[in-house]
Amino acid sequence: MARHPRTRIGRTPSPARRFAVPVITTMIGSLAPVLPLIATTAIVPPFGLMVFLAWRALHRNIWPAWAGIFLGLWDDLFSGAALGTSVVLWTSLLLALDMLDRRLIWRDAFQEWGIAALLIAAYLLFAYQIGGAVAGWYGVTLMLPQMLIAALLFPPVMRVCDRLDQWRLRV
Amino acid sequence: MAPPSPRRPGFSRRAQYSLFTTYVFAVAGLIAGALLLVTARLDPEGHAAIQQRVGDIFAPVSSAARSALGGMGSVGEAISAYIDAGSKNRELEQELAKTRADLRQAQQALIENRRLKRLLALKDQSSATIVNARLVGSTGTLSRRYATLDAGWADGVKNGMPVIGAEGLVGRVVQAGRISSRVLLIVDAGAVVPIKRLSDGLPVLANGLGDGRLELRPLTGGNNPLRARDIFVTSGTGGIYRPGIPVAMALRPTPDGAIGRPLADPSRFDFATVEAEYIVQPPPPVEAGAP
Numbered sequence: 001m002a003r004h005p006r007t008r009i010g011r012t013p014s015p016a017r018r019f020a021v022p023v024i025t026t027m028i029g030s031l032a033p034v035l036p037l038i039a040t041t042a043i044v045p046p047f048g049l050m051v052f053l054a055w056r057a058l059h060r061n062i063w064p065a066w067a068g069i070f071l072g073l074w075d076d077l078f079s080g081a082a083l084g085t086s087v088v089l090w091t092s093l094l095l096a097l098d099m100l101d102r103r104l105i106w107r108d109a110f111q112e113w114g115i116a117a118l119l120i121a122a123y124l125l126f127a128y129q130i131g132g133a134v135a136g137w138y139g140v141t142l143m144l145p146q147m148l149i150a151a152l153l154f155p156p157v158m159r160v161c162d163r164l165d166q167w168r169l170r171v
Numbered sequence: 172m173a174p175p176s177p178r179r180p181g182f183s184r185r186a187q188y189s190l191f192t193t194y195v196f197a198v199a200g201l202i203a204g205a206l207l208l209v210t211a212r213l214d215p216e217g218h219a220a221i222q223q224r225v226g227d228i229f230a231p232v233s234s235a236a237r238s239a240l241g242g243m244g245s246v247g248e249a250i251s252a253y254i255d256a257g258s259k260n261r262e263l264e265q266e267l268a269k270t271r272a273d274l275r276q277a278q279q280a281l282i283e284n285r286r287l288k289r290l291l292a293l294k295d296q297s298s299a300t301i302v303n304a305r306l307v308g309s310t311g312t313l314s315r316r317y318a319t320l321d322a323g324w325a326d327g328v329k330n331g332m333p334v335i336g337a338e339g340l341v342g343r344v345v346q347a348g349r350i351s352s353r354v355l356l357i358v359d360a361g362a363v364v365p366i367k368r369l370s371d372g373l374p375v376l377a378n379g380l381g382d383g384r385l386e387l388r389p390l391t392g393g394n395n396p397l398r399a400r401d402i403f404v405t406s407g408t409g410g411i412y413r414p415g416i417p418v419a420m421a422l423r424p425t426p427d428g429a430i431g432r433p434l435a436d437p438s439r440f441d442f443a444t445v446e447a448e449y450i451v452q453p454p455p456p457v458e459a460g461a462p
Contacts, residue, residue: 033310034229041382044312065193069200077225080310080317084207091201128314142382
């Protein structure tokens with residue numbers, strides 16, 4: 001959970017910054033496929049989704065339920081997947097997290113990590129299905145390294161988001 | 172007490188309605204996204220056009236970054252050498268490393284030069300060269316294997332054209348944008364290339380496995396004739412790829428074929444040539460009354 005800075009009477013953090021920081025960092029995360037790297041297999045973790053989920057783990061109210069539509073569309077434009085893949089999947093993940101909030105009200109960082117790792121794995125599997133799965137089960141085993149890398153990189157991503165969050169909410 | 176959440180608005184009607192509206196938007200977006208996915212299946216052309224327009228914006232960025240990448244690596248080496256430096260001995264070592272880096276750069280330039288020369292030779296051989304361009308990036312987060320080429324329909328690139336590197340076949344263009352286009356690599360799990368064994372012309376089909384290797388299946392019955400270190404080139408069967416482009420080398424035989432690796436190593440892709448689609452000439456019509 002995010003630490004909240006001490007508020008001072010009569011002063012609130014800049015609303016523009018509060019809004020823009022999570023949105024812009026998620027959009028930058030989605031630009032990972034623009035990196036000048038030619039991968040022979042799917043190995044680069046979905047950074048856009050990871051930043052999106054990291055912000056959600058820090059503040060459970062940060063994304064309105066429709067946030068996945070626009071940020072997912074942005075992600076689709078760069079990932080090379082069919083347009084609509086991330087729109088559908090990010091929104092579904094957000095709705096699933098909303099439902100989970102009613103069951104698991106108090107969560108620690110390890111639980112957030114586990115939940116995020118499962119959601120990222122689910123996202124990769126569904127994206128694989130939507131993208132036209134030709135390799136069958138063999139293709140699924142190829143995604144395991146990517147899932148593992150994404151799971152291991154989630155805590156550092158969350159840490160970066162936390163640092164940005166402190167700057168975001170500073171008055 | 173659990174933190175107050177706008178997801179549980181309590182008795183305020185206004186809050187309840189605004190929350191409800193949020194979810195209505197979300198579900199509407201979900202349905203719209205699903206419809207988009209359906210159009211991707213029904214109208215892939217229009218779909219690709221939108222995506223490629225965005226690719227055009229960012230291809231120059233990737234292109235610049237890729238050409239600067241070699242320089243960036245040596246900068247990192249230099250910095251780490253500075254951190255280590257403390258004594259004269261270290262300084263000398265550093266100088267040596269610098270010399271080595273220069274030498275390596277010179278060697279790299281030499282290799283690149285040779286590669287470009289080979290590419291030019293390639294160009295001379297085929298009259299159907301459309302453009303020579305640089306491969307700048309790929310969809311690393313995705314399970315499909317696409318690469319980005321920094322040439323588009325402004326240079327004459329069209330969908331379906333084969334892309335050939337200095338060492339062998341790279342793939343074919345699937346989405347041509349204005350200044351950049353997307354190439355489906357032969358290692359993609361959906362790519363199939365008709366090939367033949369170089370030594371005896373045995374017909375084989377190569378399809379990608381999605382992990383950087385190729386599955387080679389001979390079009391013969393009976394015993395598996397493929398052996399390790401067999402070389403395969405395109406056969407030209409069915410058009411698209413002209414015959415004689417190097418494609419793969421077999422690594423190890425399997426019960427019904429072989430696992431091979433592409434001769435053009437995708438991680439070292441740099442320059443590639445886009446060629447016009449190879450069209451198989453139809454056989455001459457049989458004359459009536461001919462024997």
